[in-house]
Amino acid sequence: MQCEMVSMGRILLFHLICLALLVELSRSWANKGLLNSSVLEMFVDELPYMPKIQGFDVVNGSPKAKSLTIGMFEKKWKFHRDLPPTPVFAYGTSSLTATVPGPTIEALHGIDTYVTWQNYLPSKHILPWDPTIPTAIPATKNGVPTVVHLHGGIHEPASDGNANSWFTAEFEEKGPTWYKKTYHYDNNQHPGNLWYHDHALGLTRVNLLAGLIGAYVVRHPEVEGPLKLPSGDEFDRHLFVFDRIFYTDGSIYMNSTGNNPFIHPQWRPEYFGNVIIVNGKAWPKMMVRRRKYRFRVINASNARFFRFFFTNGLKFIHVGADSAYLGEPIVTNETLLAPSEIADVIVDFSTSKTDEAILANDAPYPYPSGNPVNESNGKVMKFIINKNQEVDTWQVPNKLIQYPSPDLSSVSQTRYIAMYEYTSKSGEPTHLYINGKPFDAPVTETPKAGTSEIWNVINLTGDNHPLHIHLGLFTVLDQTELVNEAEFKGCMLNNNDAIKCQINKYAVGKKIEVAAHEKGWKNVYKMMPGYVTKILVRFSYIHSNTSYSFDPTAQPGYLYHCHMLDHEDNEMIRPIKLIK
Ligand SMILES: *[C@@H]1O[C@H](CO)[C@@H](O)[C@H](O)[C@H]1NC(C)=O
Ligand SMILES: *[C@@H]1O[C@H](CO)[C@@H](O)[C@H](O)[C@H]1NC(C)=O
Ligand SMILES: *[C@@H]1O[C@H](CO)[C@@H](O)[C@H](O)[C@H]1NC(C)=O
Ligand SMILES: *[C@@H]1O[C@H](CO)[C@@H](O)[C@H](O)[C@H]1NC(C)=O
Ligand SMILES: *[C@@H]1O[C@H](CO)[C@@H](O)[C@H](O)[C@H]1NC(C)=O
Ligand SMILES: *[C@@H]1O[C@H](CO)[C@@H](O)[C@H](O)[C@H]1NC(C)=O
Ligand SMILES: CC(=O)N[C@H]1CO[C@H](CO)[C@@H](O)[C@@H]1O
Ligand SMILES: [Cu+2]
Numbered sequence: 136m137q138c139e140m141v142s143m144g145r146i147l148l149f150h151l152i153c154l155a156l157l158v159e160l161s162r163s164w165a166n167k168g169l170l171n172s173s174v175l176e177m178f179v180d181e182l183p184y185m186p187k188i189q190g191f192d193v194v195n196g197s198p199k200a201k202s203l204t205i206g207m208f209e210k211k212w213k214f215h216r217d218l219p220p221t222p223v224f225a226y227g228t229s230s231l232t233a234t235v236p237g238p239t240i241e242a243l244h245g246i247d248t249y250v251t252w253q254n255y256l257p258s259k260h261i262l263p264w265d266p267t268i269p270t271a272i273p274a275t276k277n278g279v280p281t282v283v284h285l286h287g288g289i290h291e292p293a294s295d296g297n298a299n300s301w302f303t304a305e306f307e308e309k310g311p312t313w314y315k316k317t318y319h320y321d322n323n324q325h326p327g328n329l330w331y332h333d334h335a336l337g338l339t340r341v342n343l344l345a346g347l348i349g350a351y352v353v354r355h356p357e358v359e360g361p362l363k364l365p366s367g368d369e370f371d372r373h374l375f376v377f378d379r380i381f382y383t384d385g386s387i388y389m390n391s392t393g394n395n396p397f398i399h400p401q402w403r404p405e406y407f408g409n410v411i412i413v414n415g416k417a418w419p420k421m422m423v424r425r426r427k428y429r430f431r432v433i434n435a436s437n438a439r440f441f442r443f444f445f446t447n448g449l450k451f452i453h454v455g456a457d458s459a460y461l462g463e464p465i466v467t468n469e470t471l472l473a474p475s476e477i478a479d480v481i482v483d484f485s486t487s488k489t490d491e492a493i494l495a496n497d498a499p500y501p502y503p504s505g506n507p508v509n510e511s512n513g514k515v516m517k518f519i520i521n522k523n524q525e526v527d528t529w530q531v532p533n534k535l536i537q538y539p540s541p542d543l544s545s546v547s548q549t550r551y552i553a554m555y556e557y558t559s560k561s562g563e564p565t566h567l568y569i570n571g572k573p574f575d576a577p578v579t580e581t582p583k584a585g586t587s588e589i590w591n592v593i594n595l596t597g598d599n600h601p602l603h604i605h606l607g608l609f610t611v612l613d614q615t616e617l618v619n620e621a622e623f624k625g626c627m628l629n630n631n632d633a634i635k636c637q638i639n640k641y642a643v644g645k646k647i648e649v650a651a652h653e654k655g656w657k658n659v660y661k662m663m664p665g666y667v668t669k670i671l672v673r674f675s676y677i678h679s680n681t682s683y684s685f686d687p688t689a690q691p692g693y694l695y696h697c698h699m700l701d702h703e704d705n706e707m708i709r710p711i712k713l714i715k
Contacts, residue, residue: 270337617642
């Protein structure tokens with residue numbers, strides 16, 4: 136579905152053309168029909184290994200910088216044994232080897248990885264996008280704009296994948312803050328889990344839905360090796376989890392009628408699928424031995440939260456959250472993951488009382504007050520456990536990696552960050568803003584490099600928004616409920632000023648303890664509706680006191696946003712510009 140873009144003066148005409156097209160398309164789609172996910176037999180495909188790409192060279196035994204070229208291709212991908220091949224957008228070194236998710240890039244701490252991200256996408260998108268939200272639109276109307284963000288990465292602004300640094304095939308057209316073809320990831324950060332994904336203005340939700348995601352790991356053998364955690368290809372696995380809906384012909388479905396079609400013909404506030412996909416296969420299975428395994432679980436859904444648990448009572452031993460190790464392992468029986476959050480867990484199958492374990496999900500959607508899950512979206516994958524006991528050489532030590540606790544004395548600034556959702560007369564969401572400001576309003580968050588800041592994030596909407604900050608990691612200090620929230624919200628809607636609206640008078644309700652496994656340094660955290668979440672954001676490395684190895688104050692700066700992609704695309708996103 137492509138709606139022709141016309142000048143603002145003709146916006147009404149544009150809407151009419153679009154609606155006519157939509158009616159036409161919905162007719163053809165009705166014929167095509169949606170797939171009832173119950174027809175797909177669960178646990179028939181093996182959990183795929185994504186290709187691995189080493190982000191460094193080894194010359195005479197020592198690691199050296201490496202330059203990679205990774206393309207984005209349109210190709211077909213089979214999401215299930217019984218589904219026809221589906222058009223997707225995939226990352227890879229060639230069209231033939233491109234996968235969904237893309238290859239896992241393995242970088243080494245302190246060794247530079249250079250990546251030239253090449254756009255080989257066709258002129259038209261495979262999914263409906265909406266030109267009435269702020270969107271990257273090439274002047275020639277040709278080509279799908281893309282730009283890659285390395286989530287959790289600590290690197291220069293020009294390589295950060297700013298939403299306005301997009302480019303089309305062969306770099307033919309470029310966004311206003313495009314700086315360079317080859318991105319530089321210096322990997323001087325702490326070891327841990329990152330992922331790369333598209334971040335083009337207004338297209339993030341559709342570009343990710345089409346398949347533009349992949350994992351990236353920063354390894355630091357001297358620091359991680361002594362932990363003796365499960366490692367190597369067999370025992371250290373990524374689980375990239377997301378949900379999709381399909382047509383009966385196997386293609387990916389996205390409702391192309393907006394919830395407010397006269398305002399936004401296509402945009403909808405949340406995408407939910409009824410098929411749960413892990414590493415590119417619907418409800419896969421994995422054979423495991425009676426040993427410990429490490430799983431780096433990345434939630435790459437647009438909007439679905441997952442609360443994972445094992446049907447046979449197996450536990451999660453958390454060793455990291457998002458990109459950073461925890462100080463000590465934390466054992467839980469379930470784990471709630473918001474979009475784009477990463478759980479880094481050890482599962483010890485030697486303790487299993489059964490020979491099978493289903494990884495399940497019981498998070499309502501939208502989270503926390505939406506629909507309950509059912510038989511299809513309540514299951515994720517199956518582990519088939521070898522009957523034979525064996526000696527396990529992997530360990531989970533009592534202490535992992537200690538990073539300094541948040542240092543309140545280094546706080547240079549306290550900010551109030553309010554999340555707003557706006558609705559049409561019929562009560563349907565039209566757009567979301569942070570601090571009442573659109574994305575292109577002048578930057579207001581200008582932290583000083585090397586300092587920390589306190590952000591009080593005030594969620595004035597009914598949804599749980601996973602907040603993601605580029606560059607800075609943060610720890611959650613406190614979550615306090617707002618009392619008389621309607622009164623406070625009324626004041627905020629008029630004044631947009633938390634101090635003037637006497638936030639301290641309202642932020643006095645009940646407190647929610649942060650789960651032990653989420654008390655470390657995070658890249659994303661769930662902002663509870665009706666709560667003020669107080670976070671300390673660190674604009675420096677967490678593993679050392681040296682200053683950043685690049686100029687963090689350079690153009691085009693960084694971003695922070697809600698990681699529900701449908702929200703991020705409709706303006707729940709703001710710039711950050713560091714100052715010296
Ligand atoms: C899908 O099929 C199952 C089993 O036949 C049925 O119970 C369910 O209601 C169907 N779902 C939809 C949305 O039609
Ligand atoms: C698509 O969205 C429209 C508008 O909200 C709704 O009427 C329709 O039922 C949706 N289609 C499907 C298949 O859910
Ligand atoms: C996990 O443990 C908590 C607290 O003991 C309990 O309330 C919850 O029901 C358990 N969840 C599962 C899936 O067993
Ligand atoms: C994945 O992340 C999305 C959006 O960030 C969130 O809505 C969803 O619940 C998360 N799902 C899981 C399984 O964590
Ligand atoms: C589960 O719910 C989804 C979404 O409403 C629906 O499409 C699917 O058919 C349901 N599955 C079963 C087994 O009822
Ligand atoms: C950085 O400096 C602070 C204050 O001097 C100290 O407490 C902290 O341990 C240092 N951090 C690292 C990683 O060396
Ligand atoms: C202040 C405010 O808008 N609070 C909202 C928080 O979220 C709940 C739903 O979980 C809404 O009912 C409140 O209005
Ligand atoms: Cu959101």
